[in-house]
Amino acid sequence: MDDAGTRGAVLFDFGGVLTTSVVVAFEELGTELADEPKLLLRLLSKDVESSALLVAHEEGRIGEREFETGFAARLRAHGAAVAGPGLVRGLQERLRPDPDMIALVARVRSQGHRVGLLSNSLGDDCYAGFDLPAMFDAVTVSGEIGVRKPSRRAYEIACRRLGARPGDTVMVDDLPQNIAAADRLGIAGVVHRDAAATEAELARLLAPPAGT
Template structure:
């Protein structure tokens, strides 16, 4: 069956980079705590998750997030200072060259490609020339809203000039794909490049078919 969609939105951390989950677990180990503690707090501890949302939406900077989150980690038994906490995480992430190549390949095939990312850290995209890689870039801190809010997906589609129903979202978090589905995007839960490439080929129109922008509907 030939796909019909013409555009792809890519997440950043854990899609264009190595696993964010693995990086957080390594930070937990480095702190001498349960490796699962940092992610568990961000997911279930109200104060930690509030800090994360505020930072990803651009309402607080990296340092304020670090200090607040370090305090929550200490409250749960970890020995950690706030300064450098985000950098420690980022140093554990490496570019996924196969996924970066896939973005370039899809774009050269005539598909529109965009980035939709929840930002963690004030300089988390260092080393990536995002404007050169993508037709449109949407960062949570710039638009004041983060995935899985439907407004984030709508903003990304508008910037890319496409309709949600013509677009595929690639993300490493299943809940973000479920949210994308709710406004009409198809989704691929990313685990590794070869599988993601195969699933995208099943959803996308054949190479060379010109994407239809939302302004042409």
Template sequence: MNVRVRTAVLFDFGGVLTTSVVTAFEELGTEIADDPELLLRLLSKDEESSALLVAHEEGRIKESEFENGLAARLRAHGAPVEGPGLVRRIQTGLRPDPDMITLVATLRAEGRRVGLLSNSLGDRCYDGFDLPGMFDAVTVSGEIGVRKPSRRAYAVACERLGVRPEDTVMVDDLPQNIVAAERLGIAGVVHRDAPTTAAGLAKLLAPPSADGRSGPRRS
């Protein structure tokens, strides 16, 4: 039987509050090279491309440097593409998920602490989202200099949210990010769609009390 004791939730951004990041990469790979796996393959298996992504997500290089470096790697693999606007082309494939945005608002209205923990991509990846209005705390990798799956990223997010890791649930579309969160004591829900994520959270979160605040921790 699940013991519901958690009182706070951290949400990832891309692929959780938006449509699938993987699909967005696949769409651009198809567009530029007729190869849906190209971008994903480079960012996960090509050492130079992976290093560029990590450096950008940690705020060590700007969007333009990341774009130009990734474009050079794409050209080296047969895709005739230029850097400027490359990140924006990826982001065009990401659309808000209204059901997940509603879920965030519902949890917060119930009195739970709700935060964002996101690996940043580009200077304008959060355009169209009122993050300070949606969340009690916002933690973005490029601003703190460390990215998921680093334990420090989760620790900073919990500190900003004012909660302990053991009181918190992380919602992320990447299983490896959930595994990393669990090492710090954070429970995890691998996001696939809003209904299954809501059901997963219901098993982990303490029920709200009558006054709209999260219920007491149970032993």
């Protein structure tokens, strides 16, 4: 349900949307740490203890150091000789800003649409280098609100902060499961792959700028 050409607000994810690929960053780190690109993502998605650590950290119930310590122990249990400190920093160093997407956020906003950030946080300082309050009309971060995507509550809070109804909003995210969750609330979704394709899809979904 996208109601093409009628929507007036956009929620953008952070990692993998405003930055280079999170998946690639995890794979590069896995290769460096254990010569196994898929190891970190496999544990975070399939290993119960690793997944619980990630959820607790993204929801703000444990800090970066506690997450790193616990996740390093799970990595060691799977054969990787890894120390905890520096795991999150190693991932963040592999995420680079995507200037085309940063420009797109500004362009969408300049056209009169409200723009917000809805991000699952990873790390105590994962947004360093980004002036989020200057870029967005509203910023919603999982570690601050105590709930993460794909929880319905996360989208509801983000829309309320943005001052937009779900049915008037588009979500841009690199993970299809987060788009599917948004759709259940009536939020139209764009699965991000590159700036050009995302801009084309937003042009289809958003109402034309006033005066055009």
